[in-house]
Amino acid sequence: MSTDSPRSSDPAPDEWSRAELLARIVTESQRHYADYSLFNQAMADHVGLHPTDMQCVGLLGMEPGPVSTGEIARLTGLTSGSATRLVDRLVKAGIVERLADPHDRRRSLVALAPEARRRIGEAWDTPGRAFGAVLESYSDSELAVIADYLHRAAEVGRAQARRLNSGG
Numbered sequence: 660m661s662t663d664s665p666r667s668s669d670p671a672p673d674e675w676s677r678a679e680l681l682a683r684i685v686t687e688s689q690r691h692y693a694d695y696s697l698f699n700q701a702m703a704d705h706v707g708l709h710p711t712d713m714q715c716v717g718l719l720g721m722e723p724g725p726v727s728t729g730e731i732a733r734l735t736g737l738t739s740g741s742a743t744r745l746v747d748r749l750v751k752a753g754i755v756e757r758l759a760d761p762h763d764r765r766r767s768l769v770a771l772a773p774e775a776r777r778r779i780g781e782a783w784d785t786p787g788r789a790f791g792a793v794l795e796s797y798s799d800s801e802l803a804v805i806a807d808y809l810h811r812a813a814e815v816g817r818a819q820a821r822r823l824n825s826g827g
Contacts, residue, residue: 688812698786706782708754711735715745716754716771716779725758725768736820 675683696710703713718734719726726734732742746769749755754775757767771779794802 702782702786706779708752709748711737712745712749712752712754715749716775719755719769719771720776720779725770727760727766727768731769736824 672680699713700710703710706713708716715731715735719731722730728742728746729739731737731746732739735742735745737745746755746757749769750757753772755769756772758770760766760768794805797805
């Protein structure tokens with residue numbers, strides 16, 4: 660059976676074999692990654708950022724508070740030097756601000772600038788509603804499975820990135 664979009668002659672999803680379902684998930688995951696990369700590029704272009712900068716902004720937006728440049732390196736997979744250059748670019752563009760670390764005077768922390776948070780949040784309004792509408796069609800138990808899969812797949816992705824980056 661094809662793992663492309665279902666055709667009217669294809670069996671209903673509940674009639675697919677496990678192998679067909681797994682193949683479909685692999686194909687759709689790869690398609691999702693490619694399409695999300697295109698979306699990230701379009702969103703970055705829309706707000707005037709580089710896609711890597713946009714990814715960093717998204718990650719910073721999920722953090723509960725300001726983070727160190729070292730933490731940005733860990734979150735993004737960048738080297739410490741590349742993370743420092745990324746933060747320098749974002750500070751210069753007014754997207755992030757450096758704040759004094761209240762626990763260590765020798766280092767600074769990075770947080771999204773309030774105006775950038777507002778502007779990027781507005782840019783996310785329409786896409787956020789569209790993605791949310793997709794999720795609304797699922798039951799709570801289906802959402803729990805989706806959340807679990809995404810969490811576990813992200814853990815595997817981070818582990819495989821570390822393995823690949825270490826030459827393994």
